[in-house]
Amino acid sequence: xxxxxxxxxxxxxxxxxxxxxxxxxxxxxxxxxxxxxxxxxxxxxxxxxxxxxxxxxxxxxxxxxxxxxxxxxxxxxxxxxxxxxxxxxxxxxxxxxxxxxxxxxxxxxxxxxxxxxxxxxxxxxxxxxxxxxxxxxxxxxxxxxxxxxxxxxxxxxxxxxxxxxxxxxxxxxxxxxxxxxxxxxxxxxxxxxxxxxxxxxxxxxxxxxxxxxxxxxxxxxxxxxxxxxxxxxxxxxxxxxxxxxxxxxxxxxxxxxxxxxxxxxxxxxxxxxxxxxxxxxxxxxxxxxxxxxxxxxxxxxxxxxxxxxxxxxxxxxxxxxxxxxxxxxxxxxxxxxxxx
Amino acid sequence: xxxxxxxxxxxxxxxxxxxxxxxxxxxxxxxxxxxxxxxxxxxxxxxxxxxxxxxxxxxxxxxxxxxxxxxxxxxxxxxxxxxxxxxxxxxxxxxxxxxxxxxxxxxxxxxxxxxxxxxxxxxxxxxxxxxxxxxxxxxxxxxxxxxxxxxxxxxxxxxxxxxxxxxxxxxxxxxxxxxxxxxxxxxxxxxxxxxxxxxxxxxxxxxxxxxxxxxxxxxxxxxxxxxxxxxxxxxxxxxxxxxxxxxxxxxxxxxxxxxxxxxxxxxxxxxxxxxxxxxxxxxxxxxxxxxxxxxxxxxxxxxxxxxxxxxxxxxxxxxxxxxxxxxxxxxxxxxxxxxxxxxxxxxxxxxxxxxxxxxxxxxxxx
Amino acid sequence: xxxxxxxxxxxxxxxxxxxxxxxxxxxxxxxxxxxxxxxxxxxxxxxxxxxxxxxxxxxxxxxxxxxxxxxxxxxxxxxxxxxxxxxxxxxxxxxxxxxxxxxxxxxxxxxxxxxxxxxxxxxxxxxxxxxxxxxxxxxxxxxxxxxxxxxxxxxxxxxxxxxxxxxxxx
Numbered sequence: 001x002x003x004x005x006x007x008x009x010x011x012x013x014x015x016x017x018x019x020x021x022x023x024x025x026x027x028x029x030x031x032x033x034x035x036x037x038x039x040x041x042x043x044x045x046x047x048x049x050x051x052x053x054x055x056x057x058x059x060x061x062x063x064x065x066x067x068x069x070x071x072x073x074x075x076x077x078x079x080x081x082x083x084x085x086x087x088x089x090x091x092x093x094x095x096x097x098x099x100x101x102x103x104x105x106x107x108x109x110x111x112x113x114x115x116x117x118x119x120x121x122x123x124x125x126x127x128x129x130x131x132x133x134x135x136x137x138x139x140x141x142x143x144x145x146x147x148x149x150x151x152x153x154x155x156x157x158x159x160x161x162x163x164x165x166x167x168x169x170x171x172x173x174x175x176x177x178x179x180x181x182x183x184x185x186x187x188x189x190x191x192x193x194x195x196x197x198x199x200x201x202x203x204x205x206x207x208x209x210x211x212x213x214x215x216x217x218x219x220x221x222x223x224x225x226x227x228x229x230x231x232x233x234x235x236x237x238x239x240x241x242x243x244x245x246x247x248x249x250x251x252x253x254x255x256x257x258x259x260x261x262x263x264x265x266x267x268x269x270x271x272x273x274x275x276x277x278x279x280x281x282x283x284x285x286x287x288x289x290x291x292x293x294x295x296x297x298x299x300x301x302x303x304x305x306x307x308x309x310x311x312x313x314x315x316x317x318x319x320x321x322x323x324x325x326x327x328x329x330x331x332x333x334x335x336x337x338x339x340x
Numbered sequence: 341x342x343x344x345x346x347x348x349x350x351x352x353x354x355x356x357x358x359x360x361x362x363x364x365x366x367x368x369x370x371x372x373x374x375x376x377x378x379x380x381x382x383x384x385x386x387x388x389x390x391x392x393x394x395x396x397x398x399x400x401x402x403x404x405x406x407x408x409x410x411x412x413x414x415x416x417x418x419x420x421x422x423x424x425x426x427x428x429x430x431x432x433x434x435x436x437x438x439x440x441x442x443x444x445x446x447x448x449x450x451x452x453x454x455x456x457x458x459x460x461x462x463x464x465x466x467x468x469x470x471x472x473x474x475x476x477x478x479x480x481x482x483x484x485x486x487x488x489x490x491x492x493x494x495x496x497x498x499x500x501x502x503x504x505x506x507x508x509x510x511x512x513x514x515x516x517x518x519x520x521x522x523x524x525x526x527x528x529x530x531x532x533x534x535x536x537x538x539x540x541x542x543x544x545x546x547x548x549x550x551x552x553x554x555x556x557x558x559x560x561x562x563x564x565x566x567x568x569x570x571x572x573x574x575x576x577x578x579x580x581x582x583x584x585x586x587x588x589x590x591x592x593x594x595x596x597x598x599x600x601x602x603x604x605x606x607x608x609x610x611x612x613x614x615x616x617x618x619x620x621x622x623x624x625x626x627x628x629x630x631x632x633x634x635x636x637x638x639x640x641x642x643x644x645x646x647x648x649x650x651x652x653x654x655x656x657x658x659x660x661x662x663x664x665x666x667x668x669x670x671x672x673x674x675x676x677x678x679x680x681x682x683x684x685x686x687x688x689x690x691x692x693x694x695x696x697x698x699x700x701x702x703x704x705x706x
Numbered sequence: 707x708x709x710x711x712x713x714x715x716x717x718x719x720x721x722x723x724x725x726x727x728x729x730x731x732x733x734x735x736x737x738x739x740x741x742x743x744x745x746x747x748x749x750x751x752x753x754x755x756x757x758x759x760x761x762x763x764x765x766x767x768x769x770x771x772x773x774x775x776x777x778x779x780x781x782x783x784x785x786x787x788x789x790x791x792x793x794x795x796x797x798x799x800x801x802x803x804x805x806x807x808x809x810x811x812x813x814x815x816x817x818x819x820x821x822x823x824x825x826x827x828x829x830x831x832x833x834x835x836x837x838x839x840x841x842x843x844x845x846x847x848x849x850x851x852x853x854x855x856x857x858x859x860x861x862x863x864x865x866x867x868x869x870x871x872x873x874x875x876x
Contacts, residue, residue, distance in 0.1 A: 038468035076734065117839060120761040127769025131741070134773065138734060138780050150777060157773065177839055215462060216534055219688065306534045307462030309688045311371070 003106075011112045015092050019248065024054040026247040030299050037303040057240075064236035069141055072233070077139035081234070081241035084132025087125045088248035094118040095255045096180050098265040098283035110265070110284055111180065118179040119171060122256060123164055126211070130156050132245065133230050140233035149230030151310060152220035156211055158317040163207035165325035166200040169332045170260050173197065183264035194261040199328045201261045203321050205294075208253035210317065212246055215302040219310045254294035255287075262290045346374055351690065353382045359456060359694060360701025364678070366690065373690060376682040378675055383705035391665040396422055396496060396631040399665065404490035406667065407703040410449040412441045412481070413644040415494035420575055421640035421651040422496045423625075425633040433621040434498035435577040440511065440614045441484075441493065442576065442642075443607040447518065448477040449645035449698075450600050450607075454525055457597070457695035461538050466528055473521050476514050483507060496631055498624030508615045515608050515615075522604045530601070539593040543681040543693045546591055553680065554673040557647025558599045559697055563591035569643035576642075580617075581610050593696040600698075603645075632660055639668075646670040646698055669703040712753060720746045733779045737772060744768040758839045 028043065028050065035042030043050030068077055098110030115121060130153050137149020170193055171177055174185035186192055194201045210217040221229040231242050258264060265283035308316065351364040361382035367375040387406060391399045403414040416438050423430060430438075455470035478488040483504055485493040493499065529535045545555075550563040560567055568585040570578040586602035588595030635657030641650035647670025654664040674697045681693050723746070726739045744767045751760035835844050846854050 034465075038465050039472060040468065073732070073734070076738070115757060116837060117757045117761050120758065120765070120839075124761045124765035124769060127765055128745075130769065130773055131776075134776055134780070135738075138776075146780065150780070153773065153777075157770070218462075303465050304528065305463060306458065306529075306532065306538060308534055309538060309686060311686065312537050 007106075007108060008112060012093075015112060016089060019089060019092055019251065022251060023244050023247045024058060026251065026295070027057060027243070028053050029295070030247075030302075033296065033299040034303045037300070061237050061240040066237075067233075067235050069233050072141045073139045076135050077233075078238070080132050080136035080139055081238045081245065082132075083135060084129060084245035085241050085248060087129040088245055088252050090125050091122050091252045091256075094121055094179050095252075096183060096259060096264055097287050099180075101283075114178055114180045117177045119167055119177045119182070119260075122179075122252075123160075123167065126249075126252070127157070127160060129245075129249065132242075136234065136242070137230040140230075142233060145230050145232045148220055148232075152213060152230055155213070155217065155220065155310075155313060155317070158314060159207045159210035159217075159321070162203055162317060162321040162325050163211060165322065165329055166197075166204045166207070167260070169197055169200045169325075169329050172329075172332050172336055179259055179264075182260060183266065186263045187266055192261060192263040192266075197261070197328070197332065199324060200332075201257075203325050203328070204257060204261065205297075207317075207321060208257065209298070209301065210313070212249040212253055212298075214246075214250065214298055216305040216307045217313050218302075219307055219313060250295060250298055251291070254291040254298070257294050258287060258290040264290075349687070359699055360704075362675075362694070362699070362701055362704075364690065364694075366682075366687065368687060371686050373682045373685055373687060376679050376690065378678050380672075380675070380701070380704050383701045385706065387706045388665050388667065392661055392663070395660040396633070396662065399662070400494060400496075401490075401492050403667075404492055405702060406669065406706055407449075407644060407646060407649070407671070407700050408489055409452050409700050410445040410645045411489060411491050412445045412493050413642065413649065415491065416442055416576065417640065417642040417644065417649050418651050419494045419496050420642065421638060421653055422631070422633060424640050425636060425638045425653060425655060426496075426631070428497050428625050428627055430498055430625050431622045432577070432619045434623050434625065436614050436618050437499055437503060437623070438494070439577040439581065440611055440618075441481075443610045443614070444477050444480065444511070446607045446645045447604060447611075448474050450604055451477070453600060453645075453695070453698045454529075457692070457698075458525075458529060460691045460695045461535065463528060463532075463535070466525055469521065469524060469528075473518060476517065480507070480510060480514060483510070495624060495627075497627035498622070500624075502623045508618060511611060511615045515612050518608055519605075522601065522608075526601060530598070536594065538689075538692060539597060539696075541590075542593045542685060542689050543696060544590065544592045545677065545681060549680070550591065550677070553677045555647070555677050556670050556673060557643070557645070557698075558596050558603070559647070559674050559677065561586065562588035562596035562599045564589055567648075569641050569648055573641070575640075577614060578610075581613050583610050583613075593692055596696050630660060632657070637664075641668070644670055646700065646703065647674055667703075667706060669706065671697075671699040671701075671703040675699050675704055709753065713750070716746050716749050716753070720750070733782075734776070737775050737779055740775070741768050741772050744772065756838060758842055 031053070032042040032050070043053040046052045046056045068074060093112045094115060096109075096111035096114065100107050100109045102108075133149050133156065134153045137146045137152075140146070170182065173189070173193060173196060174182040176182065176185065182193075189196070209215075213221055221231070231239055234242065265287045267278045267281065267283075267286050347368045349366045349368055351362075351366060353361040353363045355362075363379040363382065365377040365379065366373055367377075385405070387402045391402055394402065400415055400418060403418045404411040406414050420430075422428075451470040451474040455467035455474075458464070458466035458470075481491060481493070482488050484507060485491050485501065487493075545553075545559070545563050547564040550560050551565060555563075556567070564587060566585060566587045569575070570583075571585055583606045584602075586599045586606065588599050633653075633655040635655055637652065637654040639650055639652045641648050643649070648668070649670050650668030652664075652666040652668065653662050656663045678693060678697060681697075682690050685693070720743055723739045723743045727736050727743065730736045730739065744763060748760040748763040748768070751757070751763060835841060
């Protein structure tokens with residue numbers, strides 16, 4: 001009873017809370033990192049070194065007036081930000097933070113669950129997240145947000161194809177769809193898949209940037225765009241939910257990239273006994289470090305690169321990334337058959 | 341099969357990327373711009389009419405506010421026009437200091453240009469870096485004349501104040517810092533794949549078309565026409581300076597960008613030469629107490645960072661106010677090219693093109 | 707026991723949302739109820755132990771096909787309001803006629819199906835791989851290779867057709 005009900009519930013509570021806190025602090029992290037890249041300091045006033053800034057932001061957004069456009073579809077208008085946010089949180093059910101550990105006398109796995117189609121589950125749940133954007137634009141009952149949301153969702157589903165193709169190469173190498181098996185395969189094959197599949201890694205990361213509407217692919221939500229983007233009519237907490245959903249998606253992409261390409265919870269060179277002194281660092285710390293590295297790179301790229309125009313962005317996705325991903329898939333298949 | 345009609349989109353006077361209160365009415369076919377109607381006048385303050393009620397020295401204040409990004413160049417242009425009409429000899433030291441100030445303004449204006457242009461295209465970090473350097477220049481100006489934006493730093497016949505002691509050393513220090521910073525901007529942008537895709541081939545205008553439209557400054561030079569007032573009709577101390585004028589070939593946004601980036605370096609060259617070779621002497625020439633130019637009219641143009649800035653003044657010889665004061669603002673003439681440049685491009689390019697023309701609405705509307 | 711409760715609950719939801727799909731006045735709401743329907747069907751697949759199918763159901767149906775429906779519905783809604791029908795009774799009669807035809811067809815298939823001997827599913831032990839995904843892949847590439855290839859050809863033809871229709875100048 002405890003093993004089947006209480007422990008998973010506890011894990012869910014912990015993971016959800018940690019994720020939501022992480023998502024709100026992502027706001028601060030981004031502002032700080034971009035500020036330091038631009039030779040300024042970022043938020044410094046609220047709390048020491050601006051640590052409490054997310055709290056101030058959350059309070060501000062919650063006490064804002066809740067405006068709904070007059071002829072907007074009320075149910076859909078309210079549901080859209082929620083539909084954006086929830087898939088990002090659901091994905092955490094299958095992300096492995098670490099292997100089995102001994103905690104309080106029981107063997108506890110550091111992941112909520114491990115279903116044998118874990119990766120497919122992640123991809124399918126992420127594809128449901130597109131609805132949030134489409135419905136946001138529609139529910140605003142205004143021409144420009146609708147067109148902007150259609151463009152943003154077209155961008156998302158185009159890059160989903162490229163990303164899914166790279167995931168297939170990883171699945172081919174690991175021989176399984178389960179997230180935990182993929183990490184274990186990296187352990188047994190003695191190589192992080194980032195080195196075995198560099199092209200897939202690069203395409204996954206670029207696709208991840210496009211999936212989360214991050215620079216340089218953030219034309220749909222850039223302020224310099226003429227239309228205000230799909231979230232024009234949203235204010236207050238609903239608007240906040242969209243941005244939190246974006247950050248949550250960023251964290252999801254980072255976690256998935258870590259698990260698939262950087263060996264998840266494995267320490268560097270897990271098979272080299274010489275480096276076993278590194279084992280004092282718990283497995284989930286390695287996971288978090290690697291995820292943070294990806295998040296940092298996300299923010300770094302936003303501070304540095306200009307943004308693609310929408311047609312250039314779509315061209316990149318369809319004419320460059322998808323053929324490359326397919327080529328990578330074919331080569332992986334050939335190499336696997338030859339090596340077997 | 342499908343009935344596509346044109347969409348009219350208003351890029352309103354309040355917009356983060358129009359560099360001021362500019363209104364562009366776009367007619368779109370899908371995402372392509374079919375026509376762009378530019379509406380100006382939101383910043384019209386009546387400077388030309390106001391000057392008819394001010395005396396010649398007071399107008400210097402008004403000229404500051406036209407191209408507020410590079411105010412000292414406006415001052416220089418105006419003072420030189422009046423000096424031309426009155427045939428006043430400006431001492432060499434004043435000419436050199438005017439050159440230094442004009443070139444520092446060019447660097448400051450281009451700093452603002454590169455920052456806002458890059459930010460419109462999405463590279464927001466360059467904005468912060470460029471403004472950091474602009475601050476250094478504004479500090480220099482503040483030390484010289486007490487103001488950061490609108491200087492009122494020229495008088496007819498010279499300058500109101502001599503440079504403070506040690507100012508020229510600070511200018512040289514600034515030049516040393518700035519060289520490395522220009523490389524920083526170039527590193528972030530010039531060979532960046534995304535930057536190239538956003539600017540190459542966008543807004544192409546041929547040399548003859550540019551001349552026909554009346555463009556000047558970097559938009560003209562980017563299209564291959566080597567016209568620079570500093571070289572063709574030298575004023576201030578430019579005839580004694582060694583510098584090159586960068587000229588582009590393709591006439592697209594990227595070439596205009598390269599032209600301005602090279603102008604950064606040439607301006608630093610001029611500033612160094614002028615500061616190191618600063619002659620001694622009086623700072624103001626022989627000017628009568630009351631400025632009353634003889635009856636007549638004259639036109640004089642200088643090369644402001646935006647292009648050819650021209651002043652046309654008519655004096656009736658009797659009063660202390662001008663009869664007519666007319667400005668040929670480079671941004672106004674360059675903005676006329678926006679319609680031609682925008683045709684056939686996508687909506688997202690319009691923003692890049694406005695930045696590429698480097699318009700300042702204060703100058704356009706006066 | 708828990709399985710039975712879960713099944714009946716999911717089935718009730720599916721039927722309820724299906725009724726809402728056809729009865730709701732707003733087209734976009736109708737499409738959204740369809741999405742919910744598909745999600746519950748995926749839950750049904752999980753109950754049956756076909757988790758690969760469940761994930762694919764969400765990925766392809768809910769995440770791809772219905773998104774397409776939604777695009778079309780939203781863009782069409784934008785242009786014109788629905789026209790009033792000339793004769794409401796005609797519409798109802800046509801509806802009953804069509805429903806009757808479908809009922810007869812489904813009934814015929816059911817009776818025919820029950821009268822035939824049951825098809826033996828390929829036993830899992832007969833395949834050299836285990837696990838849901840692997841077995842589906844094995845079957846797809848051995849016994850059902852030709853239908854698989856035909857399906858992909860069909861998709862290719864559809865894609866080319868869409869491009870030809872949408873391009874302005876070819």
